[in-house]
Amino acid sequence: MSRRAEPQVADLVARARGGEPRAVARLISLVEDASPWLRDVMAALAPHTGHAQVVGITGSPGVGKSTTTNALVRELRAAGKRVGVLAVDPSSPFSGGALLGDRVRMADHALDPDVFIRSMASRGHLGGLAWTTPQALRVLDAAGFDVVVIETVGVGQSEVEIAALADTTLVLLAPGMGDGIQAAKAGILEIGDVYVVNKADRDGASAVSRDLRGMLALADRREGAWQPPIVKTVAQDGTGLDEVAEAIGRHHAWLAETGELRRRRARRAREEIEAIALEELRRRWGSVGSVERLDALADAVADGRRDPYAAADELLDG
């Protein structure tokens, strides 16, 4: 760990906490680039974390996630909250960033110093959100944003990961996007704290809402469990977003009252520690010396001279 790094990191953190967007952006870049100063950054941020309310927004392509995020940010700003947005794009494992990205998304809030929006490509061996997003969230949390919205397309693991990361998960649906079987298949019934049926002015919105209500009623919930509300919206013109914000607030109060907020955050921290530890191991395995050993084991497995479990044991213990 470089001594020289410290003054700059301390300065960046102080400026980020003072509300300077460029310092926030720089800290997130240090996270994304897995900078050698990352550990210093995280150590400096830690005492200031744990205050932001984390809202996840997920849904299939085309349901209106970006529009809804935009409208929600407007609603939260009207309530005087500082809002950070992380738009995670899991379809972009290679590019290191969304193609359209921040400039399109920023348009509505570009001049508002109390809104910070960042597009992130999800990547890394651990897949999906696991690696950089929780760290970027930590930056925004320490920088004093009251609410951090994490938006991701609901495909593959990403929607599960967003639910693990968020205090409150919004699942977006829209008419014409798929039938009940698809909804159940996508596992959305397990992860939503608030369901939003967007494009509610279109044909079929009531049917989506009704089917969803039926499926949620069948879901097995413990006594005293949160009953996820279903809110109809037209994000394009802001209709219903006040109700969404109200539902998020109600869920947050419920989390705090029941101790569930504390449990969710401890679980999030636990997963974060595990992910970092696993990544650190990969790094160690990739170091000179270790690489040769791993290559020799891989050759043995490829030749059928050893099975991969025996090889893994050797790697760990041997």
Place this chain on the structure above:
Amino acid sequence: MSRRAEPQVADLVARARGGEPRAVARLISLVEDASPWLRDVMAALAPHTGHAQVVGITGSPGVGKSTTTNALVRELRAAGKRVGVLAVDPSSPFSGGALLGDRVRMADHALDPDVFIRSMASRGHLGGLAWTTPQALRVLDAAGFDVVVIETVGVGQSEVEIAALADTTLVLLAPGMGDGIQAAKAGILEIGDVYVVNKADRDGASAVSRDLRGMLALADRREGAWQPPIVKTVAQDGTGLDEVAEAIGRHHAWLAETGELRRRRARRAREEIEAIALEELRRRWGSVGSVERLDALADAVADGRRDPYAAADELLDG
């Protein structure tokens, strides 16, 4: 490792190698359930692996992956090959299996003892295909299938993972599914060994093919590198599938001649060893004693008393 398990595992492996589908299915279930006998299973399979040709098929929802897989299986069967199919459904992290699943897919080949089809939900902390699919592949390989087709929807990490797993990766496109930017964004230009433009009887198929050819021409390829062909198909009626099978065969011959097959398989083994080692660590961390330690670290991180990197170091070294 249980001594008692051995006779049953040896028997199962022998029966699977003898072509008994129920024994193959049971071995894959042992993999999926992370059975305590898994290590015995893998040790028993290892000497028989390394012969199957692994073909990955990926593409966006709606391009006709299942239909193409079905038609390809028919083509391969006509050439006398025994074929295993793993249909991976990354949209189903919770269910432990696709809702529609095997019965729909099986229809065409239900009575053919030389075709084995299995739907798998992708899941596990390591995300996507990483955990169970390579092991299931190992089962089919050892059971003597000449070709194993792994089909997955191309979203998030799954298409990258399938490319890592397969000897030959087929990327499916179809007219009306998205423009050039989307194709580039999805990273498909990096992973395809054979490109298939399905639904070639529809408007726009030639444009898709032409755009793709243009983008592939721009891609930076080393001298002597494989030039991915573009094949037009109508999977519904089998048109063009002979060309697809021919392209797969040509690519396989190229892989073998250049030594690239050996390199790909060693890389696959390496990733498999790493994934198993990481999962084993997670298991150790989840054991009695370790859980309490990890929970204490998670509490400290959630409270801001420690940063997650320091906590990860303690978990690994402390």
